[in-house]
Amino acid sequence: MPRLSEYLLPTERDPPADAEAISHKLMVRAGLIRQVGSGLWSWLPAGWRTHQRIVQIVREEMDAIGGQELLLPVLQPAEVWRRTGRYGIEELFKLKDRRGADMVLAMTHEEVITTHAAQAIRSYRDLPMILYHFQVKERDEPRPRAGVLRTREFVMKDSYSFDLDREGLEASYERHIAAYDRMFDRCGLEWYRVHADVGMMGGHGADEYMAPCAAGENEVALAPGYAANVEVATADPQPVALPPQLTAPEAVETPGMTTIEAVATHLALPPGALLKAFPVIKQEGGELVMVVVRGDHRVNEIKLRNALRSDFRPAHPQEIEERIGPPGYIGPVGTEIPILLDAGAAANGAGGSYVTGANRSGAHLRGVEPGRDFGFELVDVRAVVAGDTHAGATIRIEPAIEVGNLFKLGTRYSEPLGATYLDQGGNAKLIWMGSYGFGPARTAAAAVEQFADAKGISWPRAISPFDVHLVTLGKPGSAELALSERLYDELQALGLAVLYDDRESGPGEKFADAELLGCPARVTVGRRTLEAGELEVQVRRGLEARTVPLEGAADAVAELWRTLA
RNA sequence: CGGGGCGUGGCGCAGCCUGGUAGCGCGCCUGCUUUGGGAGCAGGAGGUCCCCGGUUCGAAUCCGGGCGCCCCGACCA
Structure with a gap:
């Protein structure tokens, strides 16, 4: 050592x-x-x-x-x-x-x-x-x-x-x-x-x-x-209050409103009462598919890739224009392409209806109900967010x-x-x-990362570079130094890995280095030690100071060390 | 791959704009003092200023090119 x-x-x-x-x-x-x-x-x-x-x-x-x-x-x-x-x-x-x-x-x-x-x-x-x-x-x-x-x-x-x-x-x-x-x-x-x-x-x-x-x-x-x-x-989304059902979808004029935010504000609805359409092109086969999630949800690309069993890319505006409708106003009603509906939107649908794009510039549809107004395949592709629930328990991230x-x-x-x-x-x-x-x-x-504090590292006992950081403050020829040397040998004889700070520098520097390195226990030997007949042991986690009697000190330190985290 | 930043003794930085002796703090070496929280005094060592080229009497500083490193994002079998 x-x-x-x-x-x-x-x-x-x-x-x-x-x-x-x-x-x-x-x-x-x-x-x-x-x-x-x-x-x-x-x-x-x-x-x-x-x-x-x-x-x-x-x-x-x-x-x-x-x-x-x-x-x-x-x-x-x-x-x-x-x-x-x-x-x-x-x-x-x-x-x-x-x-x-x-x-x-x-x-x-x-x-x-x-x-x-x-x-x-x-x-x-x-x-x-x-x-x-x-x-x-x-x-x-x-x-x-x-x-x-x-x-x-x-x-x-x-x-x-x-x-x-x-x-x-x-x-x-x-x-x-x-x-x-x-x-x-x-x-x-x-x-x-x-x-x-x-x-x-x-x-x-x-x-x-x-x-x-x-x-x-x-x-x-x-x-x-x-x-x-x-x-x-995967998780259950936070519920959103939906507007009432209608007998059939009905167009509302929304000129210039191409974002969820703008439409929701205009209609005085929560963003979650809208359905967001995300058209993608599958890499395998190049098929165009429309992914639909609730307006306040985001698509998780990895989950979507798994659901598609294929890589994909977002469709280009030109492809959207040609095959679905004007970008910013697209929706699942009346399109020919396959629709993937996220479970987060489907789960919330009962007793209410959604607002979607009308596939016509400057217009949206309200009163839209999945199943009645468009067919879909049910998928789980939404990004989970903090506050969702899983089996009733709230999710944190x-x-x-x-x-x-x-x-x-x-x-x-x-x-x-x-x-x-x-x-x-x-x-x-x-x-x-x-x-x-x-x-x-x-x-x-x-x-x-997990255990550091303002002074430095605080290693878990099992993976610390050393078990005990022994600091001597004794000058050459002093009784403190002689005691330090003896402790150094005794601690090692008990099987502890000891780093012995025998440098001729000041106490402040030695303490600072010991706390920076973060061994679980620091043992200090100075004049006080001999005067008090006690050995000071600082527990690194929490910087708690303890003392053990000088008599049998090495055994006591080893004993203390075994109790540390 | 997109965006931003940085390269000057071991570490952290100033100097660059406005070209002219390469500087500061810490650390390091020597001596003396000091010794329970990074101590004091005195003396000292240490730098191709990332590299190449250009401009100039003269480049750390200006110009061009290159390399390296960091951060944010994308990516991460």
């Missing part, structure tokens, strides 16, 4: 000028990380200790569910990526070797692990199996940001499960969920497991582990008993950083790479796969 006088811990008083995120500022100031280039970071010794403590927790939990650790290369032939259709990904770093062969730097390791599985797994007797490694991932991110939260190179624990069939995959997936719950609990993080978008190529299901924090780039919708990424979240993810891959990779086994009947069957990521760097940064 290091003496600070000999240790590389370059603390700074000022944060980097261009830093925004708390974790970015504090991890640089505390001497944990240093930037090399955009999205490229070095981990200095203390920072790497935290990283490796997280890695060890993850390793223990992976081993506990039967995972086998191995190591796959980062530099890979392009060939396998071509076979799975992922060579075209823009974030994939591509290069050539000296012979001109196409190579890639892996952004994840499905291709290579599946290649091995295809070769090595032959029989149903070989399954199930979980393989994992800790390896660098390379991603040519369009926009790295916030220190170590979004980088172009980072270590990830990725594991891969191999099973006989769908049921087997479900079981492996459940074991990972249990393991991940334990990992994040042990790391001392606040976290949510949320349902996530499976993506276009994704397969059969996905969950994400989200650590709530201000610097988070994702949003999660939360209610008691419910947690989902807003990308897929929080920013969060993704620290782990679980994917049911199914046969997405085993099929193109020919990963099969022989079943009991001697038939070749595709292996069912899952993949599971865990980001130690993001976990560390999220912990910094």
Whole structure:
């Protein structure tokens, strides 16, 4: 365990000028990380200790569910990526070797692990199996940001499960969920497991582990008993008062009013009493479709993409003009094109009616009732907002950083790479796969974000670079210094990781550095210590000062440490 | 990819408009004093002013091009 006088811990008083995120500022100031280039970071010794403590927790939990650790290369032939259709990904770093062969730097390791599985797994007797490694991932991110939260190179624990069939995959997936719950609990993080978008190529299901924090780039919708990424979240909308029903739709003149806002104001109705039409062109087949949501709702593009089972783009004004009506006045009544009606509008319809565009310039229709006045396919494509409800409970939306993810891959990779086994009947069957990521760097940064205060970092006990930060105020030759040296040895003998600040600087500087670095307990040895016969221990979380008797002090400190968060 | 901003000792910044000795705070080194909240005094080291080109007697400063970095948005298998 290091003496600070000999240790590389370059603390700074000022944060980097261009830093925004708390974790970015504090991890640089505390001497944990240093930037090399955009999205490229070095981990200095203390920072790497935290990283490796997280890695060890993850390793223990992976081993506990039967995972086998191995190591796959980062530099890979392009060939396998071509076979799975992922060579075209823009974030994939591509290069050539000296012979001109196409190579890639892996952004994840499905291709290579599946290649091995295809070769090595032959029989149903070989399954199930979980393989994992800790390896660098390379991603040519369009926009790295916030220190170590979004980088172009980072270590990830990725594991891969191999099973006989769908049921087997479900079981492996459940074991990972249990393991991940334990990992994040042990790391001392606040976290949510949320349902996530499976993506276009994704397969059969996905969950994400989200650590709530201000610097988070994702949003999660939360209610008691419910947690989902807003990308897929579903909820009941807040009700809106609708105008009464009419026997048939009736035109109202609305010259120059092309926005929901303008029409609602003009008719003295809430925006939610209007229906908003959003015409899109499906990429597959180029079909024009009209998506209809309540006027106060927004379309969630990911949910819409999933509902369409296709990428899409908004229709151009010219396409709208030619095939539906004047932009700003379009609506679902009387059109020929397919209508997708959002459930948020359909649910609210009973006993009232809506206002829609009339497909004629300067006019809207009132008294419109879905079903009676236009046919539709019911979909759920609206963006959930705070205040909606799920099973009666009110939804709130929080920013969060993704620290782990679980994917049911199914046969997405085993099929193109020919990963099969022989079943009991001697038939070749595709292996069912899952993949599971865990980001130690993001976990560390999220912990910094969640627990930092005005003085600096406050690490959860399990992932602090050191357990105890021992500060001596004794001068060379003093009794205090002799006591400090003895405590240093005794604390280590009890198995604690101790950072010993034996530098010849003033107390203020030492205290400030200790609070910046954020080890869970700070032990101070000064003149007071000997005079009072007590040792001062500051608990970092809350900056609470405690004392323990000098007699048996090391044991008492260890005891106290065990009670900390 | 769209928008905005920034590049000057290790960190944070001034100087640039109006061209003429490269400066400040912190940090660092030496000595003395100090020692429970970033201490004082004295002395000292350290900079291709992002790069290339141009204008000029002279460029950190003006002009052109390039590179790098940050923030907002889009994207994020």
